[in-house]
Amino acid sequence: MYKHLYRRFIEANPTLLHFACHSHHYWADISREAQLQYWDDSAKHVDDKWNHIFSVKVPQAQRLIAEILNISHPQQLVFAPNTHEIVFRLLSSLDWNQKIRVLTTDSEFYSFDRQINRLSELPQFEVVKIPTLPFDTFHERFEQAMESADWNLIFVSHVFFNSGLVCDVERLVKDAPSECPFVIDGYHSFMAVPLNLKPIQDRVFYVAGSYKYAQGGEGCCFLYVPPATRHRPMYTGWFAELSKLSAIGNEVGYPTDAFQYAGSTMDFSAMYRLIATLEKFKDEGLTITRIHEVVQQSQKWFLEEVEKSGHPLVNRQTLIATDLKNHGHFLTFDLPSTEVTTDLVKKMKTRGLLTDSRGSRLRFGFGLYHDLADIKAAVAKI
Incomplete structure (x- = not known):
């Protein structure tokens, strides 16, 4: 069809x-036409390309994604070339001078799992992984774990990459400690399994990208940041200071929107492909x-x-x-x-x-x- x-x-x-x-x-x-359009826009705008991307293309992508996830705050979406960069930026917002306790599962994708395994070798990191199987008791076991200790980060997939099983993330968020960042990995569900983020949009971080079901190819991942978030990730880039590049000194300031989690230079052709694909799906009623x-x-x-x-x-x-x-x-x-x-x-x-x-x-x-x-x-x- x-x-x-x-x-x-x-x-x-x-x-x-x-x-x-x-x-x-x-x-x-x-997406092929979009790839060519990126080249043409680069030729047309040259030094003004970044202004065009951040004033036109980024808001366009934000609106499309916000509509899909039913998010009220499109400006709370920030982009990166891969989810590993996003994951490490999230981890770098924690206080590494203190004990860091992370609650997750045994079924998280490699972009998070490999990194957290490496960090668990450090004395200040404690990582607890709840098995997803047997799945009929998973949510109860995860809820019990959330209540059993104080956590600095909770990270769980909406759809588990090694099974296709769907986590009731709204249920888990409801019972999660309010002071702990709660991150949903939506990469294996975005543009596949419906999810309404509106009821929990003030509470959760959400990470996904265009490589799989969004069908825009690799290179355009995104993070939704709850509006009240005021973090200072150590892993930070010059995109986070776009609004005041001409006045940069030694002070490291952060925006109050999602761009507090911004990185640095990336190839935005992937965003062009994602926008074109999502718009085409809208035209097709998909x-x-x-x-x-x-x-x-x-x-x-x-x-x-x-x-x-x-x-x-x-x-x-x-x-x-x-x-x-x-x-x-x-x-x-x-x-x-x-x-x-x-x-x-x-x-x-x-x-x-x-x-x-x-x-x-x-x-x-x-x-x-x-x-x-x-x-x-x-x-x-x-």
Whole structure:
């Protein structure tokens, strides 16, 4: 139904069944025009390019994202080239001269997990990870952990990258200590699983980006900062002083909006691509709710075909899911071992079916460029 949005990627890979769109999503055709527009704007504005970007393009991106997340304060969105930069800037706003206690899960993406693992080697960092499985008791266990100690940072994903399970973040925020920064990693849910941030917009930080379901490609990530936040991150860049560059001295000042978390020079072509893609989706009537419905239908077809196939490894028994009506846009199957999973991924790739895995977990992603014929062909190649 929506293959026309991805004609260039599909034509470039005519024999490939791409079911890794939770990891490396096809880009919409419109993003190529946006990439060229960035070059043309750079040629047109030259030294005034930054003024054009920060007065026109950044507010445009802020408005589009705020509309999707139902945020009342678009100016509370700040951008960076990747989520790791954002994560470390958040961590650098804490007082490293004191004990730092971080509460998180065992299923956070590498941009946070690797960094927090490294920091946990320092004596002042204490990191507690709550297992997401068994998921039917996860929220209760996480709530108990929040109440068990004083925390300096709470970090949890909306959709867990290694399972597709959806966290009830609004429930957790409601019970979280008010003085502790609460960060939601929305990278595996933004433009996929609906989330209304308005009820908790004064309480949470939210980080996501354009690489996966926003379909704008790598290079444009963003952080939503609660309006009352007044932080002074140690990891800071010159974008945070854009409003007073001509009067900079030795004092390190910070804006009162989201740009207190700003970094430095980045390639804004990714923002152009993101804006173009989100605007195209609006023109097509592709709200997150509609996208979610399309993907849920594809997942339903896939599981029906899998059941018919009688595959010994990829089946309902190995599927990690509790509620397919409230699930991420990929299906995860927990196989006997990492070796078995890796071997199956390689075999499927030789047959023209691209997917991926994390440890023993095999992941199939679904996008707007899949139809029933694609799904039947994919299952036949497993």
